[in-house]
Every structure is written in C-alpha cells, then in structure tokens.
Amino acid sequence: MSETIEQHVARLHRHGVVDMHFDLPMDLYDKRARQNVLATDFLEDLDAGDIAIAGVALYIEDRYLPEMGLRVALDQIARLYHEVDGSDRFAVCRSYQEILRAREQNRIALLITMEGVEPLGGDLDLLRVFYELGLRSLCLTHVRRNAAGDGGLFAPGGSPRGGLTPFGRDVIRECERLGIIIDLAHISPAGFDDVLEIATKPVIISHTNARKYFDIERNVTDEQIKSIGARGGVIGINAVLVALTKEEATLDRYIDHIEHVRDLIGIDGVGIGFDFFEFIYRQWSEAEQVAFQKKFTHALFVPGLAKHSDSRGLTRRLIERGFSDDEIEKILFRNWMRIFSERL
Ligand SMILES: [Zn+2]
Secondary structure (H helix, E strand, C coil): CCCCHHHHHHHHCCCCEEEEEECHHHHHHHCCCCCCHHHHHHHHHHHHCCEEEEEEEECCCHHHCCCCHHHHHHHHHHHHHHHHHCCCCEEECCCHHHHHHHHHCCCEEEEEEEECCHHHCCCCHHHHHHHHCCEEEEECCCCCCCCCCCECCCCCCCCCCCCCCHHHHHHHHHHHHHCCEEECCCECHHHHHHHHHHCCCCCEEEEECECCCCCCCCCECHHHHHHHHHCCCCEEECCCCCCCCCCCCCHHHHHHHHHHHHHHHCHHHEEECCCCCHHHHCCCCHHHHHHHHHHCCCCCCECCECCHHHHHHHHHHHHHCCCCHHHHHHHHHHHHHHHHHHHC
C-alpha cells in the first residue's frame, strides 16, 4: 500500500520545520495593547505549517531611530516573553537543550535574533545584556548604515565599500566569545568579506537568495555561497526576494534558489529563512504601503509561499521536483539543528 503525497509530506514534517527569519517581535510590539496575540494571530498558521522553531528578529523601524532604538528593542523582548508566558505552546530557547525540551513539550521554540545592531548604538557592553535576555543570533546590519557597517543595497551594485567599522569587528569577536551565532544577511559585500576574515566559527545567512536569479547586492554571489559552505554554515532561502518580476516570483523559482545553493555547496548548506511579512504589510495604511514599496521596490509576495501554513505546499513541490527525503529533511529541519547543536 503506497503512501499518499499528504502522508509523505506529513512524514517529512514529523520533526517540524525551522524558519530562521520571522519579524514577530516587531508585530507583537505594534499590538502591545492586546493580550494573547501569539495564540490568536499566529498559532493556527504556524501549526498548519508544522513550524517547530523560528528565529524571531528584533528589528527597529526608522521612525524610532536613533533615540528609541534600545528602548523599542527591549520592549519587543518584553512583549515576546509576556506572550510566551501566556501560552503553553511556545518557549523562548537559549540553548540546543532548551530547544529539544521545548519540542518534547510540543512547544514552538523561539530563538531571539537581531536584525541590525541599532539597539546597541555603539556600546559593546549592551551586547552582553541582550545575550542575557536570550539573544542567540545576530545580523550586523539591515540596509541602512549603522555603527557596525553598511547593508548591501537592493541594487546590482553601488553598496558602500567601507566594510565593517572597528565597532563591527568588536561585535563579531564578542558574539563568538558569548555564543551568539553570526548572521551575514543584509551586510554589504565588503562587510561580508570582513566578517569572514574575523570569524573563526561557522556563520549563517538567515534569509537571503542567490544573485544568479535575483542580482542585487543584498543577495549573495556564487563565491559568497561557497565561502559559507566551506565553513560549514547554512543559508536560509528567503521567500520575498525570489525574483525581480511578479511573473518570475513563483514557488518553483524559490526552489531554484534552493537547488542552486545545493549544487554549489551541497545539501548540508541549505535551510529556510522565509521572512514572511505580508501579514505586517497588510496591516499598514495605504501611505505606509506606498512608502515601503518605494523603499523596497523588489519585495514580492510569492503566491503559495506567503505564510507559514504554505510550508506543506513547499514540501509537496520539493518532492515533485525530485528532492530525496533525506535532502528535504535537511533543508526543513536538520541543517539548522546541526548549527544549533554546534553553536548553542
Ligand atoms: Zn531582512
């Protein structure tokens, strides 16, 4: 008796799916007047996609900078803990062992990450404070410049060439000392090279794509992909920077990015970093949506891959495209777990 495709998907999802980039804390902060937001707004969709672990990113919007950056980041963490305390289905995890324990208890494990060091200002001591609050993965910049360096532009060239600042270099060393995973998402090409020069442990890219299919400096070249693979790192494939045009931004093109990274560095280097934020975008006013579209002209929401419950559709398509069970489990779960077991 043969397995149906739904049974096959369920079997490959039995450990769950890891998404290393989710803008959850920012949304919890925006909804701070409400209670049980995790349970009412997120749990059903996360469960429908069998999400087991999510990297949830502290991110500070321009309107809070510079003065409010630290405060908003702390408030985002406060909202996250408050929400998790109010649910028996989530846990903020600080170590690999805590992730395993959370999964045994059928909780979704949340790892606190940071997207841009703006909350630190230029104060390295604050990195220790955030570590104590649970920060376990850090990406130095978003697109704008900060005390650590510059982000890569959403354009094929023209990113600042200065690389990391001395503070940015100190942040890398301190992350390795404390036990915070270094994430190269968003960093400029020059900054990318600087990080690799300093870092001694495996680094990740939580959410990015291949410039082969979408040539902007915010994404990564074949050389950059190979340098992550050579260090035993993992690259999370991003679901909102799949292609330049709406016609090409499809589930199959998303899988082309997966395939390309696999072909360059092997299956052990591929993971998921969905970066779903259509739910946030839909909550904005029309003026905010227009401002966003002007700033990030290239962010396109992929039909059939726009929310966590779409993970099953992704797995179904991976099977149809000929990926083996072993490959799919590594992409969805095991590669990120290997990084957590080594680094947390
Ligand atoms: Zn991002």
